Amino acid sequence: MNVLALGLDYAYRVPPATLAEVRRAGVSFVCRYIAPETMKKTLTADEAREIDAAGLNIVSVWETTARRALQGAPAGEADARTALAVARAAGQPPGTPIYFAVDTDVRLDADLLSVESYLRAAGRALAGQYPVGVYGSALVVEAMIDRKAALYAWQTAAWSHGRVSPVADLYQAQNGVNWCGFPNDLDYALQEDFGQWRPGGAPYALQPLPEGRVVVDPDSVRKLQQLLNALGANPPLVVDGIFGPKTRAALMAAQAPNLADADLGRRLRELLTAAQKQA
Numbered sequence: 594m595n596v597l598a599l600g601l602d603y604a605y606r607v608p609p610a611t612l613a614e615v616r617r618a619g620v621s622f623v624c625r626y627i628a629p630e631t632m633k634k635t636l637t638a639d640e641a642r643e644i645d646a647a648g649l650n651i652v653s654v655w656e657t658t659a660r661r662a663l664q665g666a667p668a669g670e671a672d673a674r675t676a677l678a679v680a681r682a683a684g685q686p687p688g689t690p691i692y693f694a695v696d697t698d699v700r701l702d703a704d705l706l707s708v709e710s711y712l713r714a715a716g717r718a719l720a721g722q723y724p725v726g727v728y729g730s731a732l733v734v735e736a737m738i739d740r741k742a743a744l745y746a747w748q749t750a751a752w753s754h755g756r757v758s759p760v761a762d763l764y765q766a767q768n769g770v771n772w773c774g775f776p777n778d779l780d781y782a783l784q785e786d787f788g789q790w791r792p793g794g795a796p797y798a799l800q801p802l803p804e805g806r807v808v809v810d811p812d813s814v815r816k817l818q819q820l821l822n823a824l825g826a827n828p829p830l831v832v833d834g835i836f837g838p839k840t841r842a843a844l845m846a847a848q849a850p851n852l853a854d855a856d857l858g859r860r861l862r863e864l865l866t867a868a869q870k871q872a
Contacts, residue, residue, distance in 0.1 A: 594757050594764070594811075596781040598799035600624060600652065602765065603777040604634045612647035614773045619803025622650035622789050624747075624763075624780060627679045627691055628657060636683045641792050650789035650796045652763070653685055654728055654747070656694035662711040663697075663704055669714030677719055684792030685723070690745045692726035692788070695733050698752040705736050712742040726788055728765075731758040745788050747780075755811035755834020762787040767836055814840065821847055 601615060602624035615623070623644060628635040636653070644651055655676045661668055676691050685691075693715055695708055708729075716725045726745030727737045731753040734746035738760045747763040757764055762784045770779040782789075782799065789796045811834030818830045818840055826843040 659696040666714035669711035673715035673718035695729035
């Protein structure tokens, strides 16, 4: 997994001072919701300008409910018509994508067909102004890219069983990281073009990966989990490649009980290195 830049996704507007702190932390982009105006999480033109002033790129994602895309073409058309209006109002440049979220575990062929119909209808309603992207598990993004129902893929670690798809442009690596003191999730840019935008100009150059921030890929996390199990993790960890709360807790328990969070990155790298040597 070749990580080019770090991003955060979050649900609600944050103050300009926090955005400046996010930028100083080495983040290159934020993912924000294109949603009905009745939902408080929707991106506005004022917020987009604040994000831009902080030197951050924006990625747009549409989501109302987790399983909305399973309702097929009528839902896709209706959602895209609203998304088109909200994206225009927020200042999103034409030609940059809107990701449509499939925020649930989809496995059945019938459900994949429903998602495909949803995305195709969304594409027709967007009328070529904004390409269609898809957010979902490895299975979902691969199926939709293969079927040409979407042009961009934002994969989540959820329901992906520790696998990162080669078609992914973005990868949501960890939920609930809460960087810079507010609720957010951590995302990796895996391609130079992942649909990032800013109002009225070309996207900002991506920042180098910040010193001390740990980029963990699923293979390395699996090796870490195996090592922690060998060190006596209690209860034993499921070796799934996901650096979640249980793996974090086992890592902390394997070290000094009161290890400062600022030291976690350095110690994690040490354990990851050890895990890789023992693989």
